[in-house]
Amino acid sequence: MTALAAPRRRRRRGFGDGRDAWLLVLPALIPVVLVSVYPLLQGILLGFTDAKAGLNQPTNYNGIDNYARLLDNELFWKSFRIGLIWAFGVTILQFLASLGLALLLNLNLRLRWLARTLALVPWAMPPVIIAIMWKMMLNPTYGPINEMMRSVGLPGDINWLGDFSTALPAVIVVGVWAGMPQTTITLLAGLQSVSPDLHEAAAIDGAGVWQRFWHVTLPALRPVIVAITSLDLIWNFNSFALVFVLTAGGPGGQTMLPMLFAYNEAFRYGNFGYAAALGNVMVVVIAAFLFFYLRGQARSRHQ
Amino acid sequence: MTMLSRTPVRAPVNRARGYSRPLQYLALAGYVVFLGFPLLFLLATSVKTPQELQSGDSSLLPRSFNLNNFGDAIQKANLVQAAGNSLYVAVLTTVIVTVISLPAAYALSRFRTKLRGVATGWILLSQVFPFILIVIPVFLVLKQVGLVNHPLGLVLVYTVWCLPFALWMLRGYVTAVPVELEEAGAMDGASRLRVLWSIVLPLLAPGLVATSLFTFISSWNEFFFALVLIQDPHLQTLPLTLARFVGAEGQVQLGQLAAASLLATIPSLVFFLLIQRRLTSGLMSGAVKG
Numbered sequence: 001m002t003a004l005a006a007p008r009r010r011r012r013r014g015f016g017d018g019r020d021a022w023l024l025v026l027p028a029l030i031p032v033v034l035v036s037v038y039p040l041l042q043g044i045l046l047g048f049t050d051a052k053a054g055l056n057q058p059t060n061y062n063g064i065d066n067y068a069r070l071l072d073n074e075l076f077w078k079s080f081r082i083g084l085i086w087a088f089g090v091t092i093l094q095f096l097a098s099l100g101l102a103l104l105l106n107l108n109l110r111l112r113w114l115a116r117t118l119a120l121v122p123w124a125m126p127p128v129i130i131a132i133m134w135k136m137m138l139n140p141t142y143g144p145i146n147e148m149m150r151s152v153g154l155p156g157d158i159n160w161l162g163d164f165s166t167a168l169p170a171v172i173v174v175g176v177w178a179g180m181p182q183t184t185i186t187l188l189a190g191l192q193s194v195s196p197d198l199h200e201a202a203a204i205d206g207a208g209v210w211q212r213f214w215h216v217t218l219p220a221l222r223p224v225i226v227a228i229t230s231l232d233l234i235w236n237f238n239s240f241a242l243v244f245v246l247t248a249g250g251p252g253g254q255t256m257l258p259m260l261f262a263y264n265e266a267f268r269y270g271n272f273g274y275a276a277a278l279g280n281v282m283v284v285v286i287a288a289f290l291f292f293y294l295r296g297q298a299r300s301r302h303q
Numbered sequence: 304m305t306m307l308s309r310t311p312v313r314a315p316v317n318r319a320r321g322y323s324r325p326l327q328y329l330a331l332a333g334y335v336v337f338l339g340f341p342l343l344f345l346l347a348t349s350v351k352t353p354q355e356l357q358s359g360d361s362s363l364l365p366r367s368f369n370l371n372n373f374g375d376a377i378q379k380a381n382l383v384q385a386a387g388n389s390l391y392v393a394v395l396t397t398v399i400v401t402v403i404s405l406p407a408a409y410a411l412s413r414f415r416t417k418l419r420g421v422a423t424g425w426i427l428l429s430q431v432f433p434f435i436l437i438v439i440p441v442f443l444v445l446k447q448v449g450l451v452n453h454p455l456g457l458v459l460v461y462t463v464w465c466l467p468f469a470l471w472m473l474r475g476y477v478t479a480v481p482v483e484l485e486e487a488g489a490m491d492g493a494s495r496l497r498v499l500w501s502i503v504l505p506l507l508a509p510g511l512v513a514t515s516l517f518t519f520i521s522s523w524n525e526f527f528f529a530l531v532l533i534q535d536p537h538l539q540t541l542p543l544t545l546a547r548f549v550g551a552e553g554q555v556q557l558g559q560l561a562a563a564s565l566l567a568t569i570p571s572l573v574f575f576l577l578i579q580r581r582l583t584s585g586l587m588s589g590a591v592k593g
Contacts (some may be wrong), residue, residue, distance in 0.1 A: 020414065022410075025406070025408060025410050025422070027406065028466060035459055035460060036429065043440045114335060114339075116333050118335060119334070120575065121342060122338070123573045125571065126523070126567060126571065128524075133341050133561075135549065142557070144340075234409070234430055240434070240526070244530075245546050253506035262433070263434040263435065279436035
């Protein structure tokens with residue numbers, strides 16, 4: 001492997017030098033620094049200030065004041081608990097549902113094209129429209145879900161998005177629906193790169209379907225699984241549009257994801273510093289989870 | 304050789320599948336219903352008359368097939384204006400992203416500099432940070448230069464927001480073009496620019512199309528930045544207008560809402576189905592080939 005890589009590297013180096021690379025990257029670098037890196041750093045700093053909306057407000061550093069206030073804020077704790085239930089709930093269910101679908105799509109079934117096409121559609125749809133569609137689906141009076149429940153004799157008047165106990169589960173189902181495409185397609189691509197020879201060898205050795213799935217498919221798929229579940233977790237934790245349109249955080253804050261909480265703080269109440277502090281906490285939380293997850297995965301792979 | 308080795312093995316596999324096949328079809332049907340039913344419902348709602356919708360009968364087969372909802376939806380809710388705004392922002396973003404990411408992707412694929420590690424780190428890192436951290440300072444900066452409530456402000460933000468992904472994909476496509484072809488061109492006396500123009504670019508074209516269409520879809524669908532940066536109703540993009548429509552309209556306008564939603568989805572959907580195969584392979588090649 002190293003023997004193969006070495007001449008290729010040398011050839012590439014001879015092909016141009018670092019200054020050319022900088023020139024080529026520059027047009028992309030300038031907007032990135034101006035609109036991404038600089039605001040990001042400023043946003044992190046803003047989390048340690050008492051910045052407010054409005055032009056003539058003086059801004060002062062207030063150290064860890066924001067964070068002390070956050071820790072005291074019951075709504076903040078509630079929002080983060082909801083955010084974690086949402087992010088983990090959606091990511092895990094999404095992964096299981098997508099793995100099942102990817103395994104089915106990998107078989108030689110008829111009508112596979114239909115399922116494959118349908119599985120891609122949510123990827124292309126604007127999140128706002130996914131939310132509008134599901135809001136209609138879940139409506140207590142004219143929604144088809146309640147209608148179906150009525151037709152089989154169940155109480156079909158549930159206000160899915162308006163009821164304290166059903167709102168969070170309902171938005172999680174919508175989150176799974178919306179996020180299945182990427183996960184399914186990624187897992188399917190991973191499955192298709194698992195060598196059939198491995199399966200055949202295992203089958204010759206007398207391994208059953210489950211054994212082959214558990215001992216051949218799953219280990220081969222592992223890097224793909226780790227990558228896509230990590231990304232899903234980040235995306236879900238940071239998601240906004242879907243739940244904003246579905247419930248706007250209601251009822252009674254039952255679906256107030258951290259992003260919605262921060263948005264309200266910043267752009268409804270004008271507490272820029274406080275909202276940025278919330279963002280900082282979100283980064284730390286998600287980074288901590290990813291760190292332990294990826295380290296755990298790396299360790300068990302070495303064993 | 305493969306034929307010989309495969310035939311005896313396939314037999315037990317098939318037998319094992321023999322009794323599980325109906326179960327597999329059942330599961331597939333379950334997925335088709337879960338994924339397809341909401342779409343079918345949206346489609347059915349969009350062609351029903353207001354009377355039929357009010358009767359509370361939510362059967363999937365509409366008794367009438369009327370397209371009035373589409374016409375009404377277009378007339379109301381400033382849908383045309385919003386679509387125009389969305390188109391302007393999405394097209395401009397796509398052009399800029401493509402123009403600036405192409406040379407960068409080429410450099411990141413072909414040159415071994417420190418830049419490559421930095422860029423990869425930034426691409427991954429940019430996924431982790433919640434938008435709220437970026438959007439407040441961006442809002443403040445854009446306000447100072449007068450680009451809040453301005454389509455160009457949105458274009459600027461979308462450009463940077465779409466760039467990591469576009470770079471990631473394009474780099475994969477560039478890497479897939481053999482360096483040997485460029486070297487052959489150079490040996491035949493073609494200038495550097497000529498090599499890029501006549502050899503690399505044509506081979507890159509399909510990947511370039513996929514990347515730009517994906518950028519278009521992302522900008523067309525985006526909601527959060529638009530919500531923060533655009534307040535003027537005349538400048539609103541489609542997702543904003545539709546989100547407002549849903550809040551303002553009652554049950555009676557259900558058909559129009561469904562029709563408007565479908566119309567707003569069509570451009571992304573068509574583009575997406577065009578590029579989906581390239582997209583998935585581009586993602587994978589971007590991920591696998593360093």
